[in-house]
Amino acid sequence: MTQATKDSGRRRLSRQLVLQAAVALADRDGLEGFSMRQLAQELEVVPMALYKHVANKDGLLDGMVDIVFSEIQLPSIDHDWKSAMRRRAISVRAALNRHSWAIGLMETRNPGPANLRNHNAVMGCLREVGFSFAAAIHAYSVQDAYIYGFALQEQTLGFETPGDAGAAAQRRAQAIGALDDYPYLAEIAAKLPESGYDNAGEFAWGLDLILDGLGRRRGVPAGRGTDSPTP
Amino acid sequence: MTQATKDSGRRRLSRQLVLQAAVALADRDGLEGFSMRQLAQELEVVPMALYKHVANKDGLLDGMVDIVFSEIQLPSIDHDWKSAMRRRAISVRAALNRHSWAIGLMETRNPGPANLRNHNAVMGCLREVGFSFAAAIHAYSVQDAYIYGFALQEQTLGFETPGDAGAAAQRRAQAIGALDDYPYLAEIAAKLPESGYDNAGEFAWGLDLILDGLGRRRGVPAGRGTDSPTP
DNA sequence: CACTGTAGGTGTACGCCGTACACTTGTCAA
DNA sequence: TTGACAAGTGTACGGCGTACACCTACAGTG
Numbered sequence A, B: 001m002t003q004a005t006k007d008s009g010r011r012r013l014s015r016q017l018v019l020q021a022a023v024a025l026a027d028r029d030g031l032e033g034f035s036m037r038q039l040a041q042e043l044e045v046v047p048m049a050l051y052k053h054v055a056n057k058d059g060l061l062d063g064m065v066d067i068v069f070s071e072i073q074l075p076s077i078d079h080d081w082k083s084a085m086r087r088r089a090i091s092v093r094a095a096l097n098r099h100s101w102a103i104g105l106m107e108t109r110n111p112g113p114a115n116l117r118n119h120n121a122v123m124g125c126l127r128e129v130g131f132s133f134a135a136a137i138h139a140y141s142v143q144d145a146y147i148y149g150f151a152l153q154e155q156t157l158g159f160e161t162p163g164d165a166g167a168a169a170q171r172r173a174q175a176i177g178a179l180d181d182y183p184y185l186a187e188i189a190a191k192l193p194e195s196g197y198d199n200a201g202e203f204a205w206g207l208d209l210i211l212d213g214l215g216r217r218r219g220v221p222a223g224r225g226t227d228s229p230t231p
Numbered sequence C: 001c002a003c004t005g006t007a008g009g010t011g012t013a014c015g016c017c018g019t020a021c022a023c024t025t026g027t028c029a030a
Numbered sequence D: 001t002t003g004a005c006a007a008g009t010g011t012a013c014g015g016c017g018t019a020c021a022c023c024t025a026c027a028g029t030g
Helices: A015-029 A036-042 A047-052 A057-070 A081-098 A113-128 A133-157 A162-176 A183-195 A199-217 B015-029 B036-042 B047-052 B057-070 B081-098 B113-128 B133-157 B162-176 B183-195 B199-217
Strands: none
Touching: A015 A036, A015 A057, A036 A047, A036 A057, A057 A113, A081 A113, A081 A133, A081 A199, A113 A133, A113 B183, A133 A199, A133 B133, A133 B183, A133 B199, A183 B113, A183 B133, A199 B133, A199 B199, B015 B036, B015 B057, B036 B047, B036 B057, B057 B113, B081 B113, B081 B133, B081 B199, B113 B133, B133 B199
């Protein structure tokens, strides 16, 4: 009803349609090359038509980011807090991998409803499970910093499987040339291929390190809590 | 000699001059609003003159990022590894705060000499101090993810002192409106002002959590090491 | 000193971008 | 049938990166 008025003829646009197409286009072409005009062309419409559904490009980006937030699993309190946090973190990484253009924007744009729901749920999970206010802030901060930072690095490295990692490392090494001056970089280029490196495993390793640390700092490993943040 | 040919008349440009002016301009105006034309105007020169010193805008950005890398302290092996890593991390955060436009670019652009020197030194410090190759990769990955991620968040929050934090939280809260639906966000808006939150402290807290975790995973807290990364 | 090759600065132009503003068109309620 | 209003169009403007041809002033040579 809102999306198409007739079976024949033109599909009517809608905010939803525009946002979805925008996300798809950014997924395909990256933020470079993403323009209102390209998006309009994708939707077979004149550029100015978009402005009937979004305020401007900034508003469009806000909406796109909130779509990404909506794809992130909320932490469930059914599990212990570590599992809940781990699941959420993995879900965030997955969403950022699907939409790598979003990484730099997730926290920059002014927040939409999915964003708020998400932050509220995470903070809520930590508080309900016994984290003090200060401890919850700490825990949230360190986790999200790690998650977004990891996604940022991952995006730039641009490989996924161990084999690719090796290939990428060696390509880089060759592009650089005089690796003789940088013996430890040379070691990376040499050893990473055979090391079985993979991004998902690396992410999990660091994540568990952080979750363990959080458990340790709040006293009891995973129960009720009363604690001061700095030990 | 290379920078100015005569005392009178026009200052000659040079790659160094262009890059420095570019960094200064980006520091002042952000990456938005940073353009070749603006930079040219700043240097009192016609836009195309810049292209005699940098290949294009991408090459310019590469050079700017390498300047930021050059401001980062290399880890020294005089201290124990935790102090060395802590000092380096703090130095990175400081550089990224001075040049917040750089955060998203540091690992994306193709690396310049300062970048290589830096990565090589960090990896070298970890290896020299006894981290196995795999453990060093893990340690590097988790630290940098945290550092860049924290800088990213910090940039968006846009406050520095505890007082500002409170003000920002409440401004956000008001902008959002119906905080009734998000009780835990409401709590943040309410309590953060009086919590004595500050970015530097928050950063240090998470950093130490990570360094402690790294120490724990490699067996001895801070000595020589032979270890497998996953416990 | 004059000469000249060349590095550094200029001017013009092209095709992109976001979007303001005035317009036409299509759809549905009355 | 009509007429109001939402949706889509066309034109235009100023800013962007940069290709290309041109000019100019200085350094190195004789």
